[in-house]
Amino acid sequence: MIVTGSRSVAETRQARRRPRGAVRDGLVAAGLELARAGGPDAVVLREATRMVGVVPNAAYRHFASRDELLAAVCAAALRELADRMAAGVARVRGKRGDPAAARRRLHAIGTAYLDFARQEPGLFATAFALPQQQAYGAPDGGTGQERTPLGHLRAVLDELADAGVLQRRRRDGIEYPVWSVVHGLAVLTGQGPLRDLPDGTRHHLDELTRTFIDESLA
Amino acid sequence: MIVTGSRSVAETRQARRRPRGAVRDGLVAAGLELARAGGPDAVVLREATRMVGVVPNAAYRHFASRDELLAAVCAAALRELADRMAAGVARVRGKRGDPAAARRRLHAIGTAYLDFARQEPGLFATAFALPQQQAYGAPDGGTGQERTPLGHLRAVLDELADAGVLQRRRRDGIEYPVWSVVHGLAVLTGQGPLRDLPDGTRHHLDELTRTFIDESLA
DNA sequence: CGTCATAAGTGGACGCTGTCCACAGTATCT
DNA sequence: AGATACTGTGGACAGCGTCCACTTATGACG
Numbered sequence: 001m002i003v004t005g006s007r008s009v010a011e012t013r014q015a016r017r018r019p020r021g022a023v024r025d026g027l028v029a030a031g032l033e034l035a036r037a038g039g040p041d042a043v044v045l046r047e048a049t050r051m052v053g054v055v056p057n058a059a060y061r062h063f064a065s066r067d068e069l070l071a072a073v074c075a076a077a078l079r080e081l082a083d084r085m086a087a088g089v090a091r092v093r094g095k096r097g098d099p100a101a102a103r104r105r106l107h108a109i110g111t112a113y114l115d116f117a118r119q120e121p122g123l124f125a126t127a128f129a130l131p132q133q134q135a136y137g138a139p140d141g142g143t144g145q146e147r148t149p150l151g152h153l154r155a156v157l158d159e160l161a162d163a164g165v166l167q168r169r170r171r172d173g174i175e176y177p178v179w180s181v182v183h184g185l186a187v188l189t190g191q192g193p194l195r196d197l198p199d200g201t202r203h204h205l206d207e208l209t210r211t212f213i214d215e216s217l218a
Numbered sequence: 219m220i221v222t223g224s225r226s227v228a229e230t231r232q233a234r235r236r237p238r239g240a241v242r243d244g245l246v247a248a249g250l251e252l253a254r255a256g257g258p259d260a261v262v263l264r265e266a267t268r269m270v271g272v273v274p275n276a277a278y279r280h281f282a283s284r285d286e287l288l289a290a291v292c293a294a295a296l297r298e299l300a301d302r303m304a305a306g307v308a309r310v311r312g313k314r315g316d317p318a319a320a321r322r323r324l325h326a327i328g329t330a331y332l333d334f335a336r337q338e339p340g341l342f343a344t345a346f347a348l349p350q351q352q353a354y355g356a357p358d359g360g361t362g363q364e365r366t367p368l369g370h371l372r373a374v375l376d377e378l379a380d381a382g383v384l385q386r387r388r389r390d391g392i393e394y395p396v397w398s399v400v401h402g403l404a405v406l407t408g409q410g411p412l413r414d415l416p417d418g419t420r421h422h423l424d425e426l427t428r429t430f431i432d433e434s435l436a
Numbered sequence: 437c438g439t440c441a442t443a444a445g446t447g448g449a450c451g452c453t454g455t456c457c458a459c460a461g462t463a464t465c466t
Numbered sequence: 467a468g469a470t471a472c473t474g475t476g477g478a479c480a481g482c483g484t485c486c487a488c489t490t491a492t493g494a495c496g
Binding site for chain 1: 259346348368391392394395397398399400401402403405406409410411412422423426427430431433434
Binding site for chain 4: 241273275276279280
C-alpha cells in the first residue's frame with residue numbers, strides 16, 4: 001500500500017518539535033548527567049541525543065561538534081562548583097570585617113571546593129576538562145564575571161586583607177597559591193594517586209592543608 | 219592458481235617474529251609517543267600497533283585491554299617525571315645537612331616538576347590519568363618504592379627537617395600540602411583555566427608559590 | 437493572509453575505534 | 467621427536483563522531 005497509515009507523515013518522520021532551545025538545553029542537561037556519572041570522557045554525543053529522544057544528527061543543529069557540547073557541559077559544571085562555593089561562604093555568619101568570620105569564610109570556601117570534588121568527582125573532573133579556549137576568571141580581574149571560583153576566592157581574600165588578617169603587601173596574587181593548594185589536594189586525593197585513602201587520613205590532610213594556608217597568611 | 223607464490227606461508231601470513239618482549243616494549247614506547255603528543259586520550263591501541271608494525275589484535279597478547287596498555291604508559295610517564303625530579307635535585311651542590319643547600323634542593327624539586335609539566339604537557343597529563351588502581355608512593359611510606367615523585371619529595375623534606383629549616387613537629391605529613399601546591403599550580407597553569415598566561419605572569423606565580431611554601435615551613 | 441527562506445528535525449553512510457573469535461605458525465619443555 | 471603453550475594473523479561486530487541529502491515546521495515579510 002502506498003497511502004500511509006492513519007499517523008500523519010509529520011508524526012512518523014519527525015518527532016514532535018520541541019519549544020525553542022529545548023533540545024539544546026536537554027543535551028547539556030543530559031551531558032551533565034553523563035559527566036556526573038563518568039567524567040568528561042563519558043559525555044558521548046549519541047548517548048545524550050538518545051536521552052533527549054532525538055536522532056544523533058539533531059545535535060549538530062546546536063553544536064558544531066562533540067567538543068562544543070562538552071565545552072557547554074564543562075561550563076555548567078564549573079558554574080555548579082562556583083555556586084556551591086558561594087553557598088558555603090554564605091552559610092558562615094559574622095559581620096564583614098570581623099577577622100574571625102573572615103577566617104571562617106576562607107575555610108568554608110576551601111571546604112566547599114573539596115566537598116564538591118569528593119561528592120561529585122565526575123563533575124569536578126569535567127569542570128576542569130574543557131577541550132580548548134575560555135577564560136574562567138580572567139587573570140587580571142577586570143571585566144570578568146563574579147560567579148566563578150576565582151571570583152569568590154578573591155572576594156574572601158579581599159575581606160581577609162581588609163580585616164587585617166592578611167598583610168596588605170602579601171595580598172597581591174596570593175589567590176593563585178591558595179587556589180593551587182586546594183585544587184592540588186582535590187585532584188590528588190580525587191582521581192589522582194592519593195585516591196582511596198581512608199576517610200580519616202583524608203580529613204587529616206584537609207586539616208594539614210588548612211593550617212598550611214593559615215601559616216602562610218600570617 | 220592454487221599453489222602459493224615463492225614467498226613462504228610464514229612470510230606472507232606472519233611477520234617475522236620479534237625477540238621476546240619486544241612487541242610489548244614497543245607498544246609502550248609507541249603509547250608514550252602518542253601520549254607526549256596528545257595526552258592520555260591520544261593513546262589509541264590500534265595506532266600503537268601500527269607504529270610497532272603489527273596487527274591490532276597482537277596487542278591483546280600483552281595487554282588485556284586498552285586500559286591496561288594505558289596504565290603501562292602512565293607508569294612510564296610517571297617514572298620519567300620522577301627521574302627528572304631526581305636529576306634536578308642531583309644538580310644542586312652543597313653538603314647534606316647544609317640548610318641553604320637543602321632549601322635549594324626543595325626549590326629544585328618544585329622547579330623540575332613545573333618544568334616537566336610545561337615542557338611535556340601530554341606526558342604530565344598522562345602520568346596522572348591512570349584509569350584505575352595502583353599506589354605510586356604508598357601513603358604510609360613503608361614497603362614503597364623510592365623512584366617516585368612522592369619519594370623524592372619526602373627525602374628532601376627529611377633533609378630540611380634534619381637541617382633544622384623545617385620544625386620537627388611540622389614535618390609529619392607536610393609533603394602532601396607541598397605536593398598539592400605545586401601540582402595544583404602545574405595543573406591550573408597547564409591544561410587548566412590559567413593556561414595561556416604570558417610567561418612573565420607564569421614566572422611571577424612560580425615565585426609567589428615558592429615564597430608561599432617557604433613561609434609555611436618556618 | 438499567503439508566500440517563502442530558514443531552522444530543526446530525519447535517514448543513511450563512512451571511517452575509526454576497542455574487542456571477540458577462530459586459526460596458524462613458532463618456541464619451549466619433556 | 468612430539469605435546470603444549472605462546473604469539474601473531476584475518477575477519478567480524480557494535481559503537482562512536484561526523485558528513486550529506488532530504489523533509490518539514492516556524493517565523494518574517496509583503
